[in-house]
Amino acid sequence: MPILRRAFLAAPLAALLALPLALAAPTAHAADKPHRLALQISDGDETKMNAVLNVAANVSRYYSDKGEEVEIRIVAFNAGLAMLLADRTPVATRLKSFKQGMPNVAFEACENTLDTLTKKEGKEPPLVENAERVKAGVVTLIELSEQGWTIVRP
Secondary structure, eight states, X not given: OXXXXXXXXXHHHHHHHHHHHHHHSOOOOOTTSOEEEEEEEOOXXXXXXXXHHHHHHHHHHHHHHTTOOEEEEEEEOXXXXXXXXXXXXXXXXXXXXXXHHOTTEEEEEEHHHHHHHHHHHSSOOOBOTTEEEESOHHHHHHHHHHXXXXXXXX
16 A cells, blocks of 8 residues: 555645746747847947847847848847947948848937937937937837746846
8 A cells, every 4th residue: 555655645746846947948939920139238248239230140140041020129228339339330331231131120319318418518419321220229128028027148
């Protein structure tokens, strides 16, 4: 009888132990839904800006080659806002090429950071053509995460 009792108790225990593994297993992506990636740029360093643009281009190309859609949003705040400032971005040429060749990549500028910069400089610096405004960069990233977007800070 003790052997049967152990077997009886072992099966539910094994199932409970396997549950976290089943919950952690990646789920298949629905083919009819686009992949969604948000990239954070909060550093004013040109190398970081280029890294973000490289990630966006590589991810876009990867899914395009597979015949799958991907939406990419680059959210700029703090020192990273310099990437989207028309009068000082060190990556202007690349931003123009994104506008022409990758319509699935959106650029979003944090209004909080822009307001702070406007107060400091006495006038609002102009944004590049393909930049849209969002109220708060970090809040945008939080909300995108809550909607199932993957958030990456290269």
